[in-house]
Structures are given as C-alpha cells and as structure tokens.
Amino acid sequence: MLPHLDAAYRLARWLARDEADAEDLVQEAYVRAWRFFETLRGEDAKPWLMRIVRNQWFSRARSEAGRGKMAPFEAVEAEAEAALQAEMDPDGPERRLMRLEDQALIRKAMADLPDEFREVLVLREVEDMAYRDLAEVTGVPIGTVMSRLSRARKMLGERVRRMSEEAGHGAF
Amino acid sequence: MEHSEAQKRVEAYADNELAPGAATAFEAHLETCADCREQLGTVMANRRVLADALDPGAAPAALRARIAGITSASARPNLAHRRAAPAWWLQAAALAGVAILSSGATFAVLGRQDGGRVQTLMDAHVRAQDPGKAIEVVSSDRHTVKPWLDARLDFAPPVTDFAAQGFPLLGGRLDYVEGRRAAVMVYGRRKHTVDVFVRPSGDGPPPPRSADRRGYHLIGWRKGGFDWWAVSDVDADELKALRQLIEKDGADHSGRS
Numbered sequence: 530m531l532p533h534l535d536a537a538y539r540l541a542r543w544l545a546r547d548e549a550d551a552e553d554l555v556q557e558a559y560v561r562a563w564r565f566f567e568t569l570r571g572e573d574a575k576p577w578l579m580r581i582v583r584n585q586w587f588s589r590a591r592s593e594a595g596r597g598k599m600a601p602f603e604a605v606e607a608e609a610e611a612a613l614q615a616e617m618d619p620d621g622p623e624r625r626l627m628r629l630e631d632q633a634l635i636r637k638a639m640a641d642l643p644d645e646f647r648e649v650l651v652l653r654e655v656e657d658m659a660y661r662d663l664a665e666v667t668g669v670p671i672g673t674v675m676s677r678l679s680r681a682r683k684m685l686g687e688r689v690r691r692m693s694e695e696a697g698h699g700a701f
Numbered sequence: 702m703e704h705s706e707a708q709k710r711v712e713a714y715a716d717n718e719l720a721p722g723a724a725t726a727f728e729a730h731l732e733t734c735a736d737c738r739e740q741l742g743t744v745m746a747n748r749r750v751l752a753d754a755l756d757p758g759a760a761p762a763a764l765r766a767r768i769a770g771i772t773s774a775s776a777r778p779n780l781a782h783r784r785a786a787p788a789w790w791l792q793a794a795a796l797a798g799v800a801i802l803s804s805g806a807t808f809a810v811l812g813r814q815d816g817g818r819v820q821t822l823m824d825a826h827v828r829a830q831d832p833g834k835a836i837e838v839v840s841s842d843r844h845t846v847k848p849w850l851d852a853r854l855d856f857a858p859p860v861t862d863f864a865a866q867g868f869p870l871l872g873g874r875l876d877y878v879e880g881r882r883a884a885v886m887v888y889g890r891r892k893h894t895v896d897v898f899v900r901p902s903g904d905g906p907p908p909p910r911s912a913d914r915r916g917y918h919l920i921g922w923r924k925g926g927f928d929w930w931a932v933s934d935v936d937a938d939e940l941k942a943l944r945q946l947i948e949k950d951g952a953d954h955s956g957r958s
Contacts, residue, residue, distance in 0.1 A: 543755070626751070682712070
C-alpha cells in the first residue's frame with residue numbers, strides 16, 4: 530500500500546539519527562508524496578521518493594541552522610576532505626572491516642560522519658542503489674557521487690579502526 | 702589497463718558500475734595484480750559488513766499505520782478545501798499584488814492585468830503542490846473526473862486522459878481565476894504535475910500566451926469557447942505539446958458531433 534516505505538525509513542533513520550525524528554521525517558515526506566501513490570509502484574519511483582525524504586531533512590536542517598548559515602555542500606565536502614587528509618591518505622587503500630567487529634562501533638562511527646556521507650553510504654550499502662540513482666537522490670553529478678562514496682567508505686573504515694583501538698580491542 | 706587506472710576503478714567494479722568493456726579490461730588486470738585483488742576483496746567484504754551493520758530494519762508497524770491513515774483520509778474529495786477556496790484566492794491575489802510591485806519588467810511585456818492573472822495562476826499551481834490540496838477528485842478515469850467537475854460548475858469542461866501520449870490524467874479540482882470558478886485538470890508528466898485551468902471565455906481579454914516565473918511556465922490560449930491555461934515546472938515545450946493534444950482532442954470531438 531505504501532511503496533518504498535522501508536527504504537524511506539532506513540534513509541530517514543540515518544539522516545535524523547533519532548527514532549522519533551526519523552518517523553516524523555518519513556511521515557512528512559509521504560504526506561507530501563501521497564497524491565502520486567498510484568504512479569509510485571515501480572523501481573524508478575524509489576529515487577524520487579528518497580529525494581523527497583532527503584530534501585525534507587536538508588531543508589529542515591537548514592531552517593534550524595538559520596537562513597543562510599548552513600554551509601553549502603562544497604564547504605561540507607571540503608571540510609570532510611580536510612578531516613580525511615588529517616586522518617589518513619585519501620588515496621590509500623580501504624581498511625578492511627571485520628565481520629565480527631562490534632556492529633555498534635560501526636554504527637557509532639557512521640553516526641559521526643557528515644550528513645552527505647551517511648546519505649550515500651546508506652543508499653549504496655543498505656539500499657543497493659546504483660550511482661545513477663544516487664545522483665538523482667542527492668542532486669549531484671555521478672562523478673561527485675563516486676568521489677563522495679569513496680571518501681565516505683574510507684573515513685568510516687578509518688574511524689572504526691581508531692575507535693576500536695581506543696576501546697582497547699587492539700589493532701587488527 | 703595501467704595499475705594506477707585500475708586502482709581508481711576498484712570501487713566502481715565492486716559496485717557493478719563499470720561498463721562491460723571497462724570491466725573486462727579491469728578483470729584482465731586483476732589476473733596479474735595481487736594488490737588490486739587484495740583491494741577489491743577488502744571493498745567487497747566491507748560492503749557485506751556494512752549492509753548488515755547499517756541496516757536499521759523495516760519501518761515500524763505503527764509508523765506504517767499512521768501514514769496509511771493520513772494518506773487514505775486525504776485521498777477522499779476534500780470538502781473542507783472547497784469551502785476554504787475563496788480565502789485562498791484572496792491570499793493569492795494579495796501575493797499577486799506584491800509581485801506586481803516587485804517584477805515590473807515582466808509586467809511591461811504582459812500588461813498589468815495579464816501580469817496579475819499570471820501570478821494568480823502560478824500561485825494556484827504552486828499552492829496546489831502542498832499536500833492534500835492538489836487534487837480533490839483523484840482518478841485517472843475521465844468518466845469519474847468529468848461528472849465530479851460538472852456537478853460543481855455551471856459549465857461542462859472537456860476532460861480527456863492523455864496517458865497514451867505521456868500526460869496521464871491524475872484527477873481534478875476546483876480553483877478560482879479572477880474570482881470566477883475554473884475547472885482544473887491535473888495531469889502527470891513523468892514526476893511532475895501540470896495544472897490545466899479551463900473556464901468559459903468571458904468578455905475579458907484572452908489568456909496571456911506564455912509567461913515564465915521562478916522556474917514555472919504558463920501558456921494560455923482561447924479555443925472552443927473556453928479560456929485555457931497550463932501551468933507547470935516542466936519545460937514550456939512540453940506544455941505546448943499538451944496544448945496541441947487538447948486542441949486536437951477538441952477538434953476531433955466537434956468534428957464527430
């Protein structure tokens with residue numbers, strides 16, 4: 530009856546990082562989209578619906594931050610790039626995450642990533658969406674999707690490794 | 702494929718996003734390069750780990766029920782909205798007044814009266830993007846939409862579904878143009894909507910032929926005793942295509958009768 534609801538919820542969950550906020554976000558998005566439900570069955574409606582969810586989130590975040598105060602994507606990306614440079618070589622190989630690694634640790638590291646990085650990670654790794662669809666959801670070119678996703682994966686891997694060390698699991 | 706080039710494609714390959722030719726070339730490199738095989742193994746293993754770790758699960762049943770309740774309640778013809786419509790129109794007229802002061806260049810071309818009317822129509826279209834307001838009778842069947850409109854108007858607007866031509870009829874509603882009731886047919890165009898306003902031609906000037914405002918386009922025409930306006934954020938060319946369909950449809954019907 531409600532197409533792509535689980536996918537919308539999973540994205541909202543990672544954007545909002547709070548159960549109640551995520552549910553509000555999904556509800557707002559569906560109320561916004563409800564008049565298209567008859568045409569929303571197909572797979573090609575999924576990116577469109579996800580885009581509504583993420584736009585709701587970003588416009589809400591923007592209005593909470595005060596008009597004009599929200600940094601544009603380029604600035605967020607540059608900041609993330611600088612953080613990545615400080616942490617590790619962004620062109621270096623990805624760290625291997627352990628299957629038996631504490632999943633709570635991975636989720637905690639994910640929660641600390643910038644919005645734009647969490648967004649592409651959940652769309653790609655959980656929803657298994659294609660680059661083309663990620664570009665449609667996020668409104669950036671495919672080349673930007675690829676570099677953003679690559680940085681997001683490396684930063685997540687690096688942070689998991691560091692948190693794991695700090696937590697006394699030792700290097701692996 | 703050079704090693705440095707292959708390294709840049711490890712993720713795209715793991716994501717199944719390389720074109721067939723590039724994938725074959727990458728695989729040929731993999732045969733000879735333990736380093737790239739190692740990296741690919743890492744990326745693919747991490748993908749599996751993340752797919753599990755980052756999955757918060759399905760939407761809670763309570764959320765599903767809440768949304769289902771809201772959307773099915775709004776899908777019924779909205780009687781409250783019809784009573785509220787005149788107030789909306791006044792609001793739109795007030796907005797139009799502001800726009801007249803602020804966009805003199807456009808109005809120099811359109812003429813003052815057209816300019817106000819363009820703004821009113823565009824405001825009506827934009828306002829209709831709000832949830833629950835776009836369509837009062839939701840149906841792709843003209844035999845449902847037309848009687849619904851006929852029963853609420855003192856004229857009988859032509860209603861046709863153009864789904865086969867890429868403009869599926871989504872439904873209809875009532876709106877106001879210069880204080881007079883107009884029928885609105887709502888058509889889908891890919892993921893956008895087009896509002897087609899129609900009302901009998903009065904003594905007033907014909908509709909403005911075209912206008913663009915903040916990403917919205919409007920085209921107007923007078924035909925068959927009706928004034929027509931199509932408003933949307935789709936390309937102006939697509940609005941013209943819809944106009945041709947409507948005009949051809951009108952000609953076909955008058956030819957038959």
